[in-house]
Amino acid sequence: MGRLRGAGCLPCPRHPRGGCRRRDPRQLLGPEHSPLHLVGPPGHDRVGGATLRQTASGGIMPGLLVQRRGGGGPVPRAPSLEAPLVGRCGLAAHRRRPPRSRGRRQPGALRPGGYDGRPAGGPAPAGLVRGHFGVEAGSMNAQERFHAVMHYMPRDRSPIMDFGFWDETLTIWQAQGYPKGADPDIFFGMDPQWIVAPINVHLCPAFPHVVMEERGDQEVVRDHEGVTKLQGKFLGSIPRHLDHTLKDRESWEREFRPRLEGGVPARYPADWPALVEKYRCRDYPLGVNAGSLYGWLRNWMGLEALSVLVYDDFRLFREMVRTVAQCVIDTLRPVLEAGVRFDYALLWEDMCYRVGPLLSPRLFEEVLVPNYRRITDLLGDHGVDIVVVDCDGDITRLAPLWLEAGVNTMFPIEVGAWGGDPCAFRERHGPSMRLIGGVGKQVLAGPQEAIAREVERLAPLVEEGGYIPTPDHRVPPDVPLANYLCYLREARRVWGKDLPNLRPMGQPGRPSPHATARYAWHLGE
Structure with a gap:
């Protein structure tokens, strides 16, 4: 059996020279050094004896077999989600991306079948010692396991x-x-968990941290975001914001916009080339920070002032959101184009309380969704198809809008604050929405x-x-x-x-x- 060639897709009408950056299923298994490789007849759309069926979304739904480098029998891969498996590119040919709609995206559907790697009703492969999830027990590394879980593929354990x-x-x-x-x-x-590349998409340079006043067990500080706050020295309750450097357009132009120039050398670690080489040999999932379009603004300005700004100077609010998004894009683009392959991207928002969002879903859809989409499109073009948002509080009304924007993993699904339940999220949104957290x-x-x-x-x-x-x-x-x-x-x-x-x-x-x-x-x- 021959190996699938190329680091991207198989021959593709839009990328005849193999330069496509959309993902093939091999990339779900980690970097090219991974001990798992897809096998199949060269030049054919069959892998391990399972026909690759093109879906309406341009993806494939195979029962894949992978073979261990260095010997060992084939290990089955289960039928998976349509679009998440290969992003927007199939193995045989691209489909043009349909025009965007402001309507809600339909979740992908699972192909019927178990997690033992068989199509529904198919026989089990001969000679395979399966673990609980259909692969060799204890055989996966952390990176392979992460992708297997997040793409509904067989795995040894959670x-x-x-x-x-x-x-x-x-x-x-x-x-x-x-x-x-x-x-x-x-x-x-x-x-191995929450390992994120040290790329700075935040304020650069940050404000200097200054202790302004001592008050017994508390202290008044100005932090790296220019926020003056009263906080405890030992018991870390939520600090009380006293003042903010960001107040209006003048302070935005003077203090913040210059700190949001993307792609400048100071945003990357001095040993970045060495880190790139190290990441190529990793066996753990590696993330990248994708910023924050509302949570950071709320920190910089304060919740009340930002809420009023949305009505008093909507143009400035929209400009700030777009500027932060552009900073993230300009900072991540050269890293992604250099070939660093991240397993997931991480957004931080914290824009909900126990009764719902701090920004109306209408404004969220109008202002934030298009800018999230700019970021997730860039990530998706370079194979990053797991985008996590860290948001506390009741995210029920925002979750489908995040999904529409290409943010497909909700975290941490707080239970005690508002009764969140990952099982209810799965029932409501289907397998297109991934979940992390949910243990009260x-x-x-x-x-x-x-x-x-x-x-x-x-x-x-x-x-x-x-x-x-x-x-x-x-x-x-x-x-x-x-x-x-x-x-x-x-x-x-x-x-x-x-x-x-x-x-x-x-x-x-x-x-x-x-x-x-x-x-x-x-x-x-």
Whole structure:
């Protein structure tokens, strides 16, 4: 059997020399050094004996077989989503992109069939030892597993990931046996997670951080975004904004617009060429920051002032959104054109409260959606088809608009704040919308029996794919260390299938006497 040639698509009417940057299924499996490669007769549209069926969207829906480099039997790939599998380019030919519509996009549909790599009703391949998801048990690296989950393909298990922790949580856990100075990713046995290339799409240069006043356990600071705020020195509650550098068009033109020039050398690390070489040999999912079109403006100006600006100077609001988007595009374009292949892009917004969005869906669709689309089109042209938005609060009314804008992964789906449920999101939006999060942090503070029930409740969605479960925000200090360890044990047993490639977990040691004495009040003792 011959290998599929080229780094992009197979011969394509629009790209006869093979320069197409749209993705073929090989790219879903990681960089070219990946131990998994598609195999099939050269020059044919059959892979591993499974016919590639062209879909109306220009994608394919195959039952793919991949072969391990260096020997080993073929491993089946399951039928997958139409468009997400190969972006906007099929293996045999492109289809012209249809004219954009302001209407809502229709979610893609899963082809009937199980996760063991067979088309519906087809026989199982002979001689294959399958794991729980239809591939060799424990055989995938973190990058392959991420793509398999997010593209509804067979995988050995779910990634074990988290959102992170309050700084106070890890400090207080020292009183419960967490080793001081330990790396939580290593101690808790997390899979490689949230590794993002150090490319700066934010204010450049940032404002200098200045401590302006000491107030006992609190301090007044001016932060890197030019925001003057009152914050706690130890207990990190939400800081109180006192003043903002961005107030009007004059301050925008003087202080902020010059800091949003994209593509300048200061936005890239000095060792960027060495990092590019390092990334080519990675076995973990690598992300890239895709900015923020509302959340940053809200930080820079304050919620009330920004909300009034939308009505008092709509032209300036629209200009600020477009300027931020252009900064992101101008900064990412040379990186993407140089051939760096990212596994996902990450937006940050935090533009919803427990009762809904801070900006009306009508204005969101009018101003933000076209600018998101400019960013996601650039990413999609270079093979980045997983775009994650980090937004707290009730995102119900904005989620379909993000999906229309090419932002297809919702995170963290807060449960306690407004009753978010990843299962309900999947039922409402279908497999086109991927999900990360959805494990209520309040559950982690409750009885351990409830933690086990929550893990089991989410298991069907985990096995369906397109979903990576994590706590729905940073773990707060009211979650005991014993409860978090219980959650991880259950997650590793149910979602991780107890496979041997789970990373080892650390064992709590003796409680720190200093931490016990200092934080006994917080522990209720």
